[in-house]
Amino acid sequence: MAEILVTVDRAAGRLVEQLVVGLRDGIRAGRIAGGTVLPPSRQLAAELRLSRGIVVEAYQQLVAEGYVLSRTGAGTWVASGHAVGEGRALTRPDPAEAEPEFDLTPGRPDLGAFPRTAWVAAQRRVLSDLPHAGLGYGDPGGVARFREEIAGYLRRVRAADATPDRVVAINGSAHGLALGLQALYELGHRVLAVEDPSADRPRRLLAASGMALVGVPVDEAGLVVSELRRTDATVVFAGPAHQYPTGVVLAPARRAELIAWARAVDGTILEDDYDAEFRYDREPVGCLQGMAPDRVLYLGTTSKSLAPALRLGWAVAPPHLAGRLREIRLHSDLGGSVIDHLAMAHLIGTGAYDRHLRTVRRRYRARRDALVTALSAELPQWKVRGVAAGLHALVDLPDGSDEDALTAAAEAHGVRIQPLAPLRFAPGPPGLVLGYAGLAPGRLTEAARRLGTAAREG
8 A cells, every 4th residue: 555645624624525635636636646555544544633434435435436446355546547647637638648537438337347256256166066078168059057047047037038959159249240140141131221320330240241231210119110121121130128329119019010020021130138137217128039039039248247358148049040150150169168158157047147237237327317417417408318228328419519529529528428420320410329337426427517518618
């Protein structure tokens, strides 16, 4: 731990606030560098002749604001990325010289929430139980225990029609998408429909499939199936439970229409179930696969629920595709990590995965509330929607707003945002997509304040 210089005036009162300001200013100015381990609360309280409770409360406030991190047994230390450097204004960092202080890029979970202890314990347990023969190449579709646990979990939580023989382990949803598209191309599919707007990264993967892409509009009830019927598509990529980026849920009537379309054209629905675990203000929504298991290739992943670094997910495929997906895995990479598959199965089987999801769901809800409240106060003319679930908010900007100018102005104030226009096929009203999972509530409030400043300057 490091010695730090911070002073308080005990006669002036508001001691917690004084201590928070003193530490925060030291971090911002770079005097207390990122990674610095702060003194234990008892030690700092003794040095400043304060009660330990005052120091504990100050540390907790700085944790909430994202300036420091804390973990039982590891102490409290300064997060990186807050120092502004000598001679530079905090509110106007040079984007050419520094990363934005507040990154609202959507699609990123709180990586600090990864359950390291539970994951390590799961790996140790499965390694202790794994026979030597189990360390060889596993089933290219995933070890049996993994497929069994995933099938049971999806039946229980997503109302899926999942059986172990139709579950295929994948290295994240992008990998599953690539496998599925290869199999579908081999079957003769040549035109692929994509929701408009939609995420740009999956769209790049879709474009690499060799199929022609067509955009199909999304409205308040989800994918407009009547417009899908006007295309030559026989495959559609959609997010029925939580469309990205609008956040809408595919309405029951539209679900029936979409399944009827798939049967009529002998087509396949690629269901992207990327963040269905995180719902806040609505009842759970079952997956589309449970309604038409013969027409839906379902893709799920731990990238949002645990961490992208795991590269771990699952596909639930119709029988005529499941075998082919396993064959492709066998001849391309011999399958995934047996140990990781078993660790994930252990987390599900022991209830640790469910407990983790309940914990992060509460955290993300608090962060969503903080962002929505702050935007409402700072920018009441912005309409925020799509926040009943997921890890991002869609913002409808006032007519005539310049997305590019606002994005540049926000960057100049240290806030990174995602404009809506690059996610569209056809032009549409201006908007933003803001991710909130990675920042503490206090940091989100400050990010919204800076966005307000950037918008008013523009």
